[in-house]
Structures are given as C-alpha cells and as structure tokens.
Amino acid sequence: MATPADRIVALGGRLAQGGLQACLVPTADPHLSEYLPEHWAARAWLSGFDGSAGSLLVTADFAGLWTDSRYWVQAEAQLRGSGITLMRAGAPDVPDALDWVLAHLAPGARVAVDGRVLDLAAAQRWRAGLDAAGMNLVLDQDPVGDVWADRPALPGAVVFEHLPPYACRARADNLAAVRAAMHEHGAAWHLLSSLDDIAWLLNLRGADVDYNPVFLAHALLDADRVRLYVAPGKIDHELAARLAADGVELRDYPALATDLAALPADAALLVDPARVTAGTLSAAPEAQRIEVLNPSQLLKSVKNADETDHIRQSMVQDGAALCEFFAWFEAALAAGERITEIDVDIRLSAMRARRPGFVSLSFATIAGFNANGAMPHYRATASSHAEIRGDGLLLIDSGGQYLGGTTDITRVVPVGTPTTEQCADYTTVLQAHIALARARFPEDTPSSVLDTLARMPLWRRGLDYGHGTGHGVGYFLNVHEGPQSISVRGHARPHQGMKAGMLTSNEPGLYRDGQWGIRIENLVLAVPAERTDFGVFLEFETVTLCPIDTRCILRERLSADEIAWLDAYHVRVRERLLPLVDGAARDWLLARTEAVQAISDR
C-alpha cells in the first residue's frame, strides 16, 4: 500500500466488509491537538495531504478531502493522482462533509468515525444530522486502523517540570483557580484532555509532538485530587513525588476509561465539548455534564507580570537571532551565493538554537519565495523548494520555544528589485498591521471585532486574506491558543473578550495565487492604557523585536501617524537589540532600523 490511492482502495474494502457506507477521518488525536503524533496522523497517511487541517470522507465510490483556503493550493498538488477530490471548505456552493453525506447517502447508511478522535461538539452535530436523515453514526470502530499495518507507536518522550524563574505560577495556585471555576459552574469533577491545558495546569512540559512542549495525558480533577493519566516511565520518581505533594496522583494512560466508568452516575462533570472527544467521554456518566470552555483556557491566556517580563526577554533573544540571520542572508545574496528556501530554515533555526533559553522551534519555519509565499502555510521540502534569486519577495514565518516564552514572527524582505505592485501590496499589509498595533479599546471588547481595523486598508483596495489576524500565544506552550481570536469570522465563539495580559499575534497578510504572498507578524501584549469615566481601556504593546523592512514601502501612501508608529517601533527595536549583536548583525540592525522619516527627508 505505497500510495494514497492503494490505501483508499483498502479502506473501501474494509468498509464493505463491515457494512459501513462511509468513513470520516478527521485530523485529530484523542487530545484534539494541533500537532499530531504520527500514530494519529491517519488522514495524512491515507490521503498524502500533510497540511494541518482537513477531513477525509471515503465512501464506496467517492473520496473527498475538505480543507480550508489556507491549504487549497497545497492540497491540490498533494492529492494529484490519488483519486481524492479536493473539497474547498468555505467556498460558495461547497457543502460541508455532513451535508455531502446527507445529500449522497441513503437512509439506513452507517457512517464510521473513530470516536476517540472526534470532538464532542462535532459528534453531537453529526449524530443530530444523521439521526434526522435516518442514518447512523458509528463511533466504536476504527476502519483506518484496521488497514494501517505499519502504524507508528505512540511517542514516549520524558516529561519535565517547568521550573522557576521561568515558571511564574505555583502549581497549587493554578489548581486552586481551576477548582474555583469548577465550583462556580457547580462541577464536582473536571476532565481535561487538551495537552496545553494539562501542561499549564501542572507546570509540566514534554516533547511528544513537534513544536508544542506537551505530553500525552488526560487529567481528572475533583476538589482534592488530580489523577494524571500518562504512560509509565515518562515521569521519574522525584517528579512524581513533587506532584504527589500537590495532590497529583499518576495513573496509567488507558486507565482513564475505567476511572470515568467508576464515577457516580450523577457526577457533575465539567468538560469542554471542543476539547474532549466523544470516544474518551463514552465511558463517563452523562446525567450532569457541564459543557463549558475549559477554565484553564482563559486563565492561561492572561499572562501575569512575571511571565510578561520573561516574554520581553525572550523576544530580545529571538530578535538577536533574526538580526544575525538577516545579516547573513543579505550578505550571502549580495555575494551571489546559491540560497534556497531550505537554507533559510536551516540557517535561521541554527541562529535561534544558540540563544539562551531556546528549547525548540515553535512551528515549522515557512520560507516562501514569490509564488510559494502565496501559500500561507507553505513548507519547503527537500523534494520541492525554490531557490531565492532574481526579483521578488521572500516571506519568512518562524518562531521559537524558549523557557521564558514562545515566539512567532513573520517578515517579508525584498530580493533584487520588487515590482511597484509588490511594494503597493507590502505597504497595504503594513498599514493593516499598524492599524491593529495602534488600536485602543475597552477591556472585554470581543476580540473578533478588532480584526476590522487590520482588514480595512485591504478591503478599501478590494483585497482580503483567508486567515484570522490574531491568535493567542502560549507561555512556553502552544504557539496557537485561545480563547481570544482576532478574526471577523470568529464572532460566534465564547469568552473572546480582550483582557490585559493576553498575548496575541498581529498578522495581516495578502496572497496572490501563483505570484507572491505578504504577511507581517508581531506578537502584541494587551496592556492597560487608561481608566476614564467610560471604563478601562487597553492598548497593544508590540513585544516582538525585529526590523520591519522599509525598502519596499511606498512612502507616500503612509500617513504621518503610520510613519510615526513605524519609526518609534524601530527606535525600540534598535535600543533593545543593539546590546546583543555585533559585527555584520549590528550593521544590519542599524541600517534596517533607520527612520522612514529620515530616509524620506533626505
């Protein structure tokens, strides 16, 4: 079964044998993680499409992959020859997978989804939809697993403690805060499957998946105890003893089902329907389920003063690594060296790796030249990547995990002589970035509505981009976290109000298919600005420190306020980074932080 086409055929055979009319394969693990252990990468294994989002639906005579606009170009290329139809999720007239099933299968059809990896909210939606059409949802079978002979084992990396001074909250305080929220919701029990919630709650970190310093576990809390379900051997005796002192008891990973089944039938159990799977919950009592956002989501989104101090320091380290990288890049380009997108990744990663506190990358570096930059989630591979030469724009989106914070930054730099159209687009995206960076707004403003500020400079030109403008960022934890989401389409989610201490990305972009892509991204920290008769107002402190290239700005399009923001940002970048760089990196920093006002006054 070397090819996706073979695997789809094998799965079709398995469905027929099992009397199943369809199988949905989501991109998910039992923890609903963004990055999946290989063991759970069933959708990628089956389809050959390795993007981070998408669902595959297979029937006797159809295989379709639903994925959003970020991945349409990539999926089209990777699905070629597989016989799998690309379903452009979100495009007009493209039904979602459930609607497709309802339109194409007959009453009585049995639709299998591995319940272990299907979130509760989705399971409820599918069950309601299929029920109404006289079809059946089958959650206790795993047809893909049955045909996946060489399925990789679960990861077994060691768990370690996130220690002071980098860890800035006591485990006992985190537990008390979550228990207070449980009490408020009337919950006696709380099941957590989301790995970043568990890592944050217990000040533990791991390395079971790429980029996110988390470990495979579930946690079950009551008022006194935490039962932590984790494979034996991942936590050493010393750490286990320290955990025990905080009431944390270690249990084997699969023991969760047994323990859930043993809860009282009327146990008031708090679960987050978007962060626990139907399979995991199938053993738990149903009578008193309290379905709300995991309290830890909001608690960890608000960084405290010690954490923000560490974040600022990590940003200085990250910025210095970027200076060294860009100094090398420009010199090598000028010297006529052959540089590919892969080289960018390797060299930039090496610069970061030397920095104190660095642990790993926070996601796979995106280095896309011209047309490759037009794929927001492009990744250069050994077999497919571009050389950076000629004229155009290079987009680099990268980040690091530091013991004192997580970084995420995108810069676009000119190569050779960019066109006026490229410069116009760059200027518009910069205006979008600055509009959000300069925002001031009342505490608890729904984060979604702030996106309008970033989009208006693009909308005014009839332009737009398919991704959100801002995601929450963890503290030495996942680079994508909630609950805030600066996205005009994210308006239906709860607990999106902006609070002081939230760390969020500011990353408007613009993508011209087959031509070029632009994204300018900094992380911004919500900080109190003023208290007036009209309430508490917040503003954003831009904490990412790295020059924003000024060479392809159409100066005359920027307002005085925009230039003032950019120049002030570069004063701060220079001041903070200068002590850490020397030689070519120092020269580069000085050149690239020159004031736009000064340049244009010349």
Place this chain on the structure above:
Amino acid sequence: MATPADRIVALGGRLAQGGLQACLVPTADPHLSEYLPEHWAARAWLSGFDGSAGSLLVTADFAGLWTDSRYWVQAEAQLRGSGITLMRAGAPDVPDALDWVLAHLAPGARVAVDGRVLDLAAAQRWRAGLDAAGMNLVLDQDPVGDVWADRPALPGAVVFEHLPPYACRARADNLAAVRAAMHEHGAAWHLLSSLDDIAWLLNLRGADVDYNPVFLAHALLDADRVRLYVAPGKIDHELAARLAADGVELRDYPALATDLAALPADAALLVDPARVTAGTLSAAPEAQRIEVLNPSQLLKSVKNADETDHIRQSMVQDGAALCEFFAWFEAALAAGERITEIDVDIRLSAMRARRPGFVSLSFATIAGFNANGAMPHYRATASSHAEIRGDGLLLIDSGGQYLGGTTDITRVVPVGTPTTEQCADYTTVLQAHIALARARFPEDTPSSVLDTLARMPLWRRGLDYGHGTGHGVGYFLNVHEGPQSISVRGHARPHQGMKAGMLTSNEPGLYRDGQWGIRIENLVLAVPAERTDFGVFLEFETVTLCPIDTRCILRERLSADEIAWLDAYHVRVRERLLPLVDGAARDWLLARTEAVQAISDR
C-alpha cells in the same frame, strides 16, 4: 391606586393570595413589539418608568426595575418615591433578574410571568434556571392584570393595503419566498407573531401602535394557505377579497390557540424563538419545532431596487422638511424667541406633516438641550423640558413614516457659543460617523465587526457610548428592524452578514452625564462597490440628506479624507434638496452646505 407605590402594594397582595413568591413583568406584548399598545404596558403602569426597555421584578419585600444604560438617568428620576430599586442592567456586579431570583428566593418558590408576553427564548432560560434551583415558573397567570382595574382595551385601528407604486413586491412573491425558506428548513407550518413580519409579508399596514404602521395579528402559514388572525372589522370586505385571492383567510384574533391545538402532533412548525411568546406557543404541538430566525427578517432587510428608489425620494422630502425646520429654528433663536424642546418637536413634526407621502412620525422626537441630550432616549414632556437658551448643544433625533420609506436622522447644532470641549466631542463623533460611512467591506461581513470603525475615534480618546451604532430600518415599517446590527456587543446573533440592499443607521454618539450629548445619524444603504479576485465588496451610500453642522468642528483634527467626505456629502445634499426649498430654507441650506475646505481656506 394612583401611584406606582400603591400598585406595587396591590400586586404584592395578589402574589401572597396566589401563593406566588415573585412576579416578573417584562416590557412586551404577545407580538414582542417595540412599541406596546397601552393594554400591554403593564411594566410602565406598575412602575411609572416609561422607557421602552426594562423588566420589573416584584417579591413580597422587593421591587426592582432592570433597564440598560440608555435609561439609567430617566429611570432614576421616574422611580423616585416608588420604592422600586433601579437595577442597572449591564453594569458590573449587577446580577440579571434571573440570577437575582436564584440568589434571593428559596427552593420551592413560584415565580409568575404572564406567558402571553414572555418570548420563548427567555421562557426557556428562566425555566432551566428555576428548575435547576428547585423553583417553579408559572406562565398561565397574570397577577398584574388581576389588580389592573382600568386596563385599557386593545386598539382597533383599520388595516390598509400598502399599494403600488410604493409597495414594490407582490404579496404572492413574498409568500413564495417565505415558503421556499420553510421548505429549506423542512417546515410544513410557520407561525408568525411579529407585527412587522406580518405587515411586510402581506403588504398590509395598520395603526394599532404609535410610530410603527402595524396591526395586531398572528399569521399561520402552510404550503397553500395563510390564516391571518385579526380582530373582526379591521379589514374591510374588499381588502379581504383581495387577500383571499392570495390564499389569505381571515380568522378572529383569539382563534389562533384553537387552530394551533388542532395541528397534527408531529407538525413541523417553524417559529422564531425571539419573536413568539411562550404563551402563544403553549397550544402548539412540540414534537417538531424548528427554531430559526423568521425567514421574513432577512428577506425584508434587503431592499430591492424599486424600494431604494422610493427611499431616496422620501429622503429628499424629509431633508426639505428639516431645512425648513432649521431655518425657522435659527431665525427664531436669533430673534430672541422663547423656544423649548417641546417647540422643536411640534415645529419639526409640522414641517414633516406637509410633505407628500408622509404618514406619521417613525418614533417620538428626541430634542435634548445640553444635559438632556446626554440621555440617549430622552423625551421632553409637558411637565419636564428645557428651554433652549444660552450656550451649548441641541440634539434632535427624529424621523418620519412615508409611504415610500422610513427615515431616522439625528443632528446636533450649536446654540450660542459651545465650549472647546463640546466642539472636540462633536468632532470625534463626526469622525466616528465618517469612518463607518466610508467603510468598504466584503459581502456577508458580520455587521457587528463594522462597529469597530465607528468606535475607534472615541476609544482612542478613552470615550465610548452604550448603544449600538447601527440598526436596520424598515420600508414604511418599523424604524428598528434586523437582522443586521452594527454593534460590537451584538456578535452572538445569527444572520448578521451585510448584504447589498440593507438599510442601516449610522449613529455613533457620546454622552457626558449631566453635561451634553452628541449623536450624528444618517441612514446608509449597502451597495455593491466592486468585484475583485477576493470577492464582492460593498460600500455604504448615505441616503439621508441634511446638512451636518460644521460650526462646531475642530477643523485641524479632521484628516483630508474626512473633509473630502464631508464636503462631497454637502455637495450632494445641496444638489438634491435645493429644488424643494426656497426663501429662508434655501438660504439656510446654502449656508450650511458650504464646504469645510472652502471655509478653512478663507
């Protein structure tokens, strides 16, 4: 029972007799109308507070009125001496009425609400909350009605047909569109209680309540028939015959309960939980209730080309009336005449009444001088109003019902010499207004997120306002309609996407308690701007035509773009209104539409 205090005592006695621990009195009628017939104004009768929103809760030892920030000042004044506590809904630490009940009453408590006037969504929320606390919701009693001896009768105004050329859609087409939506939702039946939906659907209008040209009715649709429940005598034989030709059968108003009870037990019944009351629905089968937004809400929000033509013409008439009013006002003020807020209402209403197509005001004129303007929903009364003299700002919010459209406009004009602070506030609100007026955005953008544009100029100064920035406006129908809502706090509602043809207000404001209030309001029509590779983009055509006073603008705070917008608007206002005015009104129009650029170039 001359005073609210007496009425509260009487209600308390009735509760005790009936074994009831509390009674909630919402502001609502069986149609969930914004303007209530006197018969249903129980909350106002009981409390003495006559604002358009609020709920009164009465227990043996407590009476509290919950109302939102628009009404706090007014409610505080009107509740004085009644013994009723003002509960500032939406303020921090103020529980909502349900939470108050849960915190103060004991398990077993019986809480009465007249189910006939409690919307389904609220009934569900109250039932769930009380159930969980072991309390009981009683919907089939009307304790207030029992103590209300001289309760007014239901209104009996005649129903008339909205005819071409002003009516721009055939009744049969409206019915077909709603039936198509019913089919899409799998509904065989559809119950409508909302008066504007019924009036729109059937091209009928009435005069049962002030300002909104609607009539008391329910409607029950299936695939072939419409049963219209309306009091006998309100529709004459000729109109009844025309309705019959479109499959509309007249039934007596109270016959709805009988007909609902006679529906098949498994009838798939579409209802809008926010637009039908628990009492109305109590007779209907429950098995297959489809709870969605009334399809007519979205259909009527999108005005067609003929309707928008009529709206533009009505705006010219309305603008001419405003010119005549303001010319009189300025001359009278200059001549030292005594002018009160009441005079403003009377004179402005008279100017409108002379205009062709005028039917009635579209809401009670708000004319508030200085501190009175700081109450967004202030209404001057014979016993309490201000004389307009000295220095300051006069706010006038007014509108008319024309056969070809509904208008709603707010202007603020200087009286004497306003202070620099007043001018600064006026300029900021104008910038907010212009920011939204100049917006361009993709079709289907959630309307809530556009509010950010209007608020940012205020937020930047630490200012804000407690009401939304834009509500939908009907076509010779209610001045407030949905589903769009340009409000940062309105982000949870469905079907808010902006579509070409939607008519919406643009009314940012600023209110300084006890000092002054500012609001600048025009109606804007969403129109297609361009189609690009990135989608269809809409922009706003400002359809309201009346000068925006330029005398208290701090010119140096406006950007070139803002001045360009304002000057272009005044060119259009002058061009459209000049043919309709003469004499003093003409002079006034010419003076007040002079370009800001020209004034400042002098």
